[in-house]
Amino acid sequence: MVTEKDVISVASLADITLTREEEALFAHQFTTILRYFDVLDTVSGVEYDNTGEVNILREDDVQESLPRELVLSNVPSSEDGYFKAPRVM
Amino acid sequence: MDQVFRFEPKDRYNAFITTRNDVPFGEGSLSGIPLAVKDNISTAGIPTTCGSAILEGYIPPYDAHVISCILREGCALVGKTNMDEFGMGTTTENSAFGPTLNPADISRVPGGSSGGSAAAVAAGMVPIALGTDTGGSIRCPSAFCGIVGMKPTYGRVSRYGLVAYANSLELIGPMARSVQDVSLLLKVISAYDPRDATMTDRPYLHTPAAKVAGCRIGVPEEFFGSGVDPKVASVVWDAIERLEGMGAEIVTCRMPSMAYALAAYYVICMSEASSNLARFDGVRYGPPADTRKTWHESYSDRRGTGFGAEVRRRIMLGTFALSSGYYGKYYAKAQAARQMVRDDFQRLFSEVDLLAGPTMPTVAFRLGEKTDPLSMYLSDILTVPANLAGIPAISIPCGEVEGMPVGLQIMGPRFHDENVIDAAFAYELEGRS
Numbered sequence: 001m002v003t004e005k006d007v008i009s010v011a012s013l014a015d016i017t018l019t020r021e022e023e024a025l026f027a028h029q030f031t032t033i034l035r036y037f038d039v040l041d042t043v044s045g046v047e048y049d050n051t052g053e054v055n056i057l058r059e060d061d062v063q064e065s066l067p068r069e070l071v072l073s074n075v076p077s078s079e080d081g082y083f084k085a086p087r088v089m
Numbered sequence: 090m091d092q093v094f095r096f097e098p099k100d101r102y103n104a105f106i107t108t109r110n111d112v113p114f115g116e117g118s119l120s121g122i123p124l125a126v127k128d129n130i131s132t133a134g135i136p137t138t139c140g141s142a143i144l145e146g147y148i149p150p151y152d153a154h155v156i157s158c159i160l161r162e163g164c165a166l167v168g169k170t171n172m173d174e175f176g177m178g179t180t181t182e183n184s185a186f187g188p189t190l191n192p193a194d195i196s197r198v199p200g201g202s203s204g205g206s207a208a209a210v211a212a213g214m215v216p217i218a219l220g221t222d223t224g225g226s227i228r229c230p231s232a233f234c235g236i237v238g239m240k241p242t243y244g245r246v247s248r249y250g251l252v253a254y255a256n257s258l259e260l261i262g263p264m265a266r267s268v269q270d271v272s273l274l275l276k277v278i279s280a281y282d283p284r285d286a287t288m289t290d291r292p293y294l295h296t297p298a299a300k301v302a303g304c305r306i307g308v309p310e311e312f313f314g315s316g317v318d319p320k321v322a323s324v325v326w327d328a329i330e331r332l333e334g335m336g337a338e339i340v341t342c343r344m345p346s347m348a349y350a351l352a353a354y355y356v357i358c359m360s361e362a363s364s365n366l367a368r369f370d371g372v373r374y375g376p377p378a379d380t381r382k383t384w385h386e387s388y389s390d391r392r393g394t395g396f397g398a399e400v401r402r403r404i405m406l407g408t409f410a411l412s413s414g415y416y417g418k419y420y421a422k423a424q425a426a427r428q429m430v431r432d433d434f435q436r437l438f439s440e441v442d443l444l445a446g447p448t449m450p451t452v453a454f455r456l457g458e459k460t461d462p463l464s465m466y467l468s469d470i471l472t473v474p475a476n477l478a479g480i481p482a483i484s485i486p487c488g489e490v491e492g493m494p495v496g497l498q499i500m501g502p503r504f505h506d507e508n509v510i511d512a513a514f515a516y517e518l519e520g521r522s
Binding site (some may be wrong): 007010011012013014015016017018022026029030032033034036037039040041043046047056057058066070071073074075076077083084085086087088089 | 146147148150151283286348349352353355356363370371372373374375376377378379380381382383384385386387388389390392393394396398401402404405406408409412418419422423425426428429432461462463466
């Protein structure tokens with residue numbers, strides 16, 4: 001059973017605001033969905049097998065990148081060639 | 090590029106988000122062919138919205154690898170198609186640009202999430218289109234609209250420039266009215282690209298040959314489980330019997346991991362989405378964040394208003410599944426279940442060459458019919474296994490139920506896209522009559 005309090009707590013973790021109506025609706029929907037996911041509790045005796053899988057990493061060498069003006073072309077707010085972001089603290 | 094294609098579609102189905110009228114094209118194997126692209130694939134200079142308000146006004150500064158491929162072959166890129174926001178949906182109703190309608194019946198959905206591409210092809214507005222498939226998003230709308238659509242083997246098409254939703258599951262693939270056109274487009278987009286680290290240099294260079302005689306085709310009982318509409322099941326069984334009539338050997342088999350596949354798929358795709366969609370912060374693109382507020386407040390507000398309900402549900406459930414105390418219960422178990430699905434396919438493909446069954450358990454839903462999220466998720470049960478295992482799967486039209494198209498799904502082992510195409514081509518040539 002997922003409560004509205006649980007929904008508010010996850011919304012805060014996920015950095016998403018919800019309306020009051022959504023808090024109640026999501027609590028109800030999450031309860032139904034998580035109940036369906038409970039079938040995974042019966043999975044046993046199987047481990048994820050990643051044998052044969054290898055990381056293929058490129059050398060960390062400098063490659064050509066997009067010009068700064070192109071990167072900033074979609075930026076809603078910039079200053080002196082930098083992204084302008086809200087203050088963190 | 091000196092030639093121009095004039096594109097003036099009557100888009101009665103809301104298939105497109107963006108269209109271009111005078112479209113330049115060049116020489117090549119797709120010279121002058123109008124091609125539509127799902128709106129989560131980056132196109133330099135052409136808006137790319139992912140069906141979301143959070144990317145309003147965004148114009149990518151670069152092309153996805155597949156876009157470079159199709160332009161190099163001379164196609165006319167006529168527009169960007171409607172989709173469920175970020176690919177999250179089975180109906181194309183979860184779009185900030187309104188729902189797409191099914192050309193076969195405008196009171197019904199086209200399926201999703203590549204519903205705009207499917208409708209554009211089915212309505213004859215374009216002969217070929219690109220879609221993306223994370224859990225069935227090419228095959229579902231192909232089945233619902235009565236066209237051919239394929240999810241290639243994971244690693245066979247570069248995801249560079251595809252706006253990420255669930256990296257370990259999703260792939261770009263071709264949609265068309267014939268198997269030959271699907272094959273032609275796959276040939277163009279499978280060119281090797283080192284910018285996608287999960288890509289392998291095994292380009293698809295095949296020309297379809299109608300070949301199904303002597304082929305062993307497995308039919309897992311679970312593909313005709315209780316959720317499958319008996320009328321759809323009957324049409325698909327008829328199609329499988331026609332394959333048998335053409336010389337294929339039909340073998341019934343079991344796939345026990347089907348009991349876990351859907352839950353595993355949703356836990357994994359939501360978890361990956363919660364991480365991938367963190368980038369939409371209102372700082373680098375899209376409508377601006379409020380810089381007078383703190384980061385946390387501004388970011389939460391931007392995402393609260395910019396994302397639709399289904400996207401927020403998936404991000405939150407993914408955040409929950411990865412959170413401390415629940416990781417073992419959900420994410421770790423989902424990965425174990427994913428391994429069971431892989432193991433099942435490996436065992437089955439040691440006994441048979443291909444697998445067949447319905448693409449979707451029902452025909453297209455009516456608009457507004459699926460209001461409960463879980464009931465919408467359940468309709469993906471037959472398409473998600475191929476994504477969990479990374480195997481190739483195609484949907485081809487195989488008949489109708491009450492005037493609505495039904496899709497036959499054929500799957501093969503990893504990197505056997507050629508065999509899947511050949512069987513589908515054989516069915517298309519001989520089986521449909």
